[in-house]
Amino acid sequence: xxxxxxxxxxxxxxxxxxLALLVAGPLVWDLFQIMQITQYVVLSVYVxxxxxxxxxxxxxxxxxxxFFGLGAYTFSVASIxxxxxxxxxxxxxxxxxxxxxxxxxxxxxxxxxxxYMGVVTMVVTLIFWKLIxxxxxxxxxxxxxxxxxxxxxxxxxxxxxxxxxxxxxxxGQMFQVFMAILVILxxxxxxxxxxxxxRVSLGIRENETRAALLGYDVRRHxxxxxxxxxxxxxxxxxxxxxxxxxxxPNVFSLEMSAKALIWTMAGGVGTLxxxxxxxxxxxxxxxxxGEMHVLNNNFILGGIMMVLVLLVPKGGLPTLRDALVALKxxxxxxxxx
Amino acid sequence: MSxxxxxxxxxxxxxxxxGVTAVDHVDFSLNPGELRCLLGPNGAGKSTFFKCLTGQLxxxxxxxRLNGQDITGWETHAIVNLGVxxxxxxxxxxxxxxxxxxxxMAARRRHLKPMAKERAEEMLEKCGITHLARREVGLLAxxxxxxxxxxxxxxxxxxxxxxxxxxxxxxxAERDRLADLVLETARRAAVVVVEHDMAFxxxxxxxxxxxxxxxxxxxxxxxxxxxxxxxxxxxxxxxADVAA
Ligand SMILES: Nc1ncnc2c1ncn2[C@@H]1O[C@H](COP(=O)(O)OP(=O)(O)OP(=O)(O)O)[C@@H](O)[C@H]1O
Ligand SMILES: [Mg+2]
Numbered sequence: 276x277x278x279x280x281x282x283x284x285x286x287x288x289x290x291x292x293x294l295a296l297l298v299a300g301p302l303v304w305d306l307f308q309i310m311q312i313t314q315y316v317v318l319s320v321y322v323x324x325x326x327x328x329x330x331x332x333x334x335x336x337x338x339x340x341x342f343f344g345l346g347a348y349t350f351s352v353a354s355i356x357x358x359x360x361x362x363x364x365x366x367x368x369x370x371x372x373x374x375x376x377x378x379x380x381x382x383x384x385x386x387x388x389x390x391y392m393g394v395v396t397m398v399v400t401l402i403f404w405k406l407i408x409x410x411x412x413x414x415x416x417x418x419x420x421x422x423x424x425x426x427x428x429x430x431x432x433x434x435x436x437x438x439x440x441x442x443x444x445x446x447g448q449m450f451q452v453f454m455a456i457l458v459i460l461x462x463x464x465x466x467x468x469x470x471x472x473x474r475v476s477l478g479i480r481e482n483e484t485r486a487a488l489l490g491y492d493v494r495r496h497x498x499x500x501x502x503x504x505x506x507x508x509x510x511x512x513x514x515x516x517x518x519x520x521x522x523x524p525n526v527f528s529l530e531m532s533a534k535a536l537i538w539t540m541a542g543g544v545g546t547l548x549x550x551x552x553x554x555x556x557x558x559x560x561x562x563x564x565g566e567m568h569v570l571n572n573n574f575i576l577g578g579i580m581m582v583l584v585l586l587v588p589k590g591g592l593p594t595l596r597d598a599l600v601a602l603k604x605x606x607x608x609x610x611x612x
Numbered sequence: 613m614s615x616x617x618x619x620x621x622x623x624x625x626x627x628x629x630x631g632v633t634a635v636d637h638v639d640f641s642l643n644p645g646e647l648r649c650l651l652g653p654n655g656a657g658k659s660t661f662f663k664c665l666t667g668q669l670x671x672x673x674x675x676x677r678l679n680g681q682d683i684t685g686w687e688t689h690a691i692v693n694l695g696v697x698x699x700x701x702x703x704x705x706x707x708x709x710x711x712x713x714x715x716x717m718a719a720r721r722r723h724l725k726p727m728a729k730e731r732a733e734e735m736l737e738k739c740g741i742t743h744l745a746r747r748e749v750g751l752l753a754x755x756x757x758x759x760x761x762x763x764x765x766x767x768x769x770x771x772x773x774x775x776x777x778x779x780x781x782x783x784x785a786e787r788d789r790l791a792d793l794v795l796e797t798a799r800r801a802a803v804v805v806v807e808h809d810m811a812f813x814x815x816x817x818x819x820x821x822x823x824x825x826x827x828x829x830x831x832x833x834x835x836x837x838x839x840x841x842x843x844x845x846x847x848x849x850x851x852a853d854v855a856a
Contacts (some may be wrong), residue, residue: 489717
């Protein structure tokens with residue numbers, strides 16, 4: 276149950292897959308495939324923001340898109356103004372994390388129940404979406420960056436090599452940088468979860484009363500976890516903006532929040548690898564189904580979701596794991612016969 | 613010789629839920645290292661009293677002092693960090709984690725990592741649950757859960773230990789071990805035990821407080837309490853109420 280990290284085979288397998296893709300991907304894929312897979316990587320970073328706080332901190336947020344969008348706009352506005360992308364990228368983590376800390380402070384110190392938390396996070400997302408949609412006029416500009424309302428901000432800069440604003444990354448390099456970010460994020464999160472801080476998060480997820488009765492400051496802890504999740508979502512938003520070289524209010528859409536929930540549930544709450552796999556599978560499916568133009572894309576995704584919830588309520592990876600364990604347990608008995 | 617400074621006092625402590633006064637102007641005092649039994653019929657307010665002491669409930673009025681310091685209205689974790697441990701009536705445990713991890717996390721709050729591990733193993737041994745160390749506590753029997761929770765409470769060696777019906781659901785052997793543990797703990801800490809199990813009470817009780825309808829009804833040595841007609845009546849009266 277609580278095997279240490281370095282003895283967990285799954286941990287090393289995930290890192291190995293990530294590094295193998297990082298090295299080999301640009302050599303074997305064509306440009307279109309690279310672009311497609313880069314998108315999966317960005318969305319994987321995004322889904323981890325929720326998988327972490329929900330699965331390992333017991334915090335269910337319906338508003339990860341608020342931080343995703345905030346990160347996307349932060350990166351866009353800052354990089355347009357600064358003419359380089361390194362600091363804006365850090366800002367895409369930092370600003371949403373700060374905002375997450377403030378929102379978390381209000382929610383957890385205000386002792387909001389889970390239901391109200393869900394409502395508040397959702398409403399905050401909606402407010403952002405509404406606000407940013409109303410910034411069409413030329414008066415809505417931050418420095419050189421016009422927010423553009425529902426039209427969004429065109430020509431968001433491509434990532435450049437730190438310190439060299441003219442050295443833009445080509446798509447292969449961008450994929451490699453993003454993949455490296457995903458691998459590092461995975462390692463950092465797994466390490467954090469295995470640490471005493473992470474143990475306290477698990478404890479709070481299991482029983483807040485006992486956590487407090489052992490002397491842990493539950494509210495402060497949850498604010499920190501929530502802020503980390505917000506920062507990760509924001510960073511993913513920044514990656515999204517530079518990947519598309521474009522950002523519009525849809526980054527704040529409820530659909531964006533819902534997707535994080537669906538991917539996490541489909542992959543399994545309480546794992547990190549599961550939701551990443553879910554991103555790839557479900558995004559690929561929705562791409563293929565979208566190409567066929569038979570049925571509405573959202574309709575099909577909703578259907579898949581319902582099937583998942585009904586048939587594999589624990590999520591993909593945990594169900595697979597249980598099946599393997601059951602198989603292992605059965606084998607010796609079978610051999611005896 | 614002067615009186616020792618009490619580790620815990622309450623003055624006119626009141627806890628109301630709407631129209632119900634669950635704790636009614638309780639003046640309570642406990643000396644360091646004292647073992648006190650807290651008796652009273654169902655609904656007398658014992659658990660509510662404990663919840664006020666540990667900040668799980670904010671009292672309606674009155675004062676709670678720990679080592680002379682006013683802690684009324686403090687957050688639970690802040691009170692606990694002054695050296696208070698509580699076993700709640702319905703065990704509060706990290707159900708998805710192992711018994712060992714539950715206890716280690718309790719010890720970790722007070723000790724550095726290696727020391728916390730040692731302490732957790734020591735507590736498993738002491739509570740006779742070493743064989744349960746790797747088991748998920750959500751899947752354990754009630755009596756076993758009680759022992760795991762007791763181990764988490766004792767692991768950081770709190771100066772004030774509150775035990776709410778610790779013997780409930782335990783087998784005879786588990787109960788005997790519990791009694792020994794309580795007596796041993798009381799050599800280093802102040803302990804308040806709420807129990808309905810009279811055989812258990814007889815083994816450990818000395819000075820005893822009886823609650824009735826949220827107020828202190830009697831305070832005396834257990835021998836006197838046992839023979840007190842009025843105390844018998846509130847217990848019997850309650851049972852008669854239940855029977856009716
Ligand atoms: N959260 C609450 N809201 C409303 N009433 C409550 C609440 N908690 C306790 N009470 C009421 O307060 C009174 C005291 O309850 P409490 O649980 O403290 O009794 P107790 O002495 O621990 O009883 P028992 O021996 O059955 O555990 C009861 O009448 C109970 O119904
Ligand atoms: Mg009670």
